Amino acid sequence: MEIQTIDQKGTKNSKIKLSDKVFSQPFNEDLVHQFLTTYVSNNHKKTKGQKNRSLARGGGKKPWKQKGTGRARAGTIRSPIWRGGGVTFAHRYKIKAKKKINKKMYKSAMRSIWSKLIKEKKIIALSEIEIEEPPKSSKVKKILNNLGIKKAIFVLDSQNETLNRASKNIAGVDIQIVNSINPSVLINAEKVIITSKTVDLLEENYS
Numbered sequence: 001m002e003i004q005t006i007d008q009k010g011t012k013n014s015k016i017k018l019s020d021k022v023f024s025q026p027f028n029e030d031l032v033h034q035f036l037t038t039y040v041s042n043n044h045k046k047t048k049g050q051k052n053r054s055l056a057r058g059g060g061k062k063p064w065k066q067k068g069t070g071r072a073r074a075g076t077i078r079s080p081i082w083r084g085g086g087v088t089f090a091h092r093y094k095i096k097a098k099k100k101i102n103k104k105m106y107k108s109a110m111r112s113i114w115s116k117l118i119k120e121k122k123i124i125a126l127s128e129i130e131i132e133e134p135p136k137s138s139k140v141k142k143i144l145n146n147l148g149i150k151k152a153i154f155v156l157d158s159q160n161e162t163l164n165r166a167s168k169n170i171a172g173v174d175i176q177i178v179n180s181i182n183p184s185v186l187i188n189a190e191k192v193i194i195t196s197k198t199v200d201l202l203e204e205n206y207s
Contacts, residue, residue, distance in 0.1 A: 003118070005125040005196065010146035013127045016196050018118070025115040028108065035109035036184050038099045045091040053078050053086030107206050113187050114202065124193045129154070133167035140173065153189040155181065157171040157197040178202060 001024055002015040018024075053059070058080030066073055080088040115122050122146060131139050140163070144150060151172030154163065159177060167173045174185060178201045186192065195200075 003125045005127045007127050008143050022111050022203050023118045025111045027116045028112045032112050034108050038101050042098045050090035052088040052090040056086040070076045097117050111206050131162040131166050135162040140167045149191050152191040152193050154193045155198050157201045
């Protein structure tokens with residue numbers, strides 16, 4: 001299998017060969033689903049939760065005296081029936097053991113994802129990516145305009161600091177590195193921009 005490479009101006013260049021072991025595999029939906037749910041679960045910070053009345057800040061003082069006001073008796077302003085109060089049955093995250101993703105499962109799932117992307121024609125191969133100093137958002141937007149797209153994920157073989165800084169404030173643009181790629185972001189991408197060096201590293205890692 002081959003893919004056409006283009007330069008940053010949108011002009012066609014030579015073609016590069018893609019490994020069938022990585023880019024021509026059948027999509028294993030069950031495996032990818034298990035892989036993604038495990039990945040998301042393992043990377044969850046487990047800090048999001050709700051507060052009950054004892055955890056809600058404030059409310060130590062009785063808001064008014066027990067009798068004689070004509071209002072319902074109240075002991076704290078952090079009661080669940082008050083606005084800003086605690087939650088009656090507050091959900092709390094429990095610390096759970098991380099699920100295991102073995103190497104064979106990881107490689108097979110990533111091959112399925114990359115094969116799906118190439119089949120859906122979501123991958124754009126650039127001959128190279130160069131952002132001159134000083135890094136500006138307009139330079140990245142110009143590349144996207146030349147490619148006829150607005151949103152994309154750049155998957156690189158190594159860190160590109162100038163590209164990181166230039167694309168930081170552009171909505172819909174993300175930078176991923178092959179060795180630390182987020183599969184949930186990858187599979188949901190509208191377009192994925194890669195280079196020949198990216199292809200070499202992908203074939204080295206997943207073959």
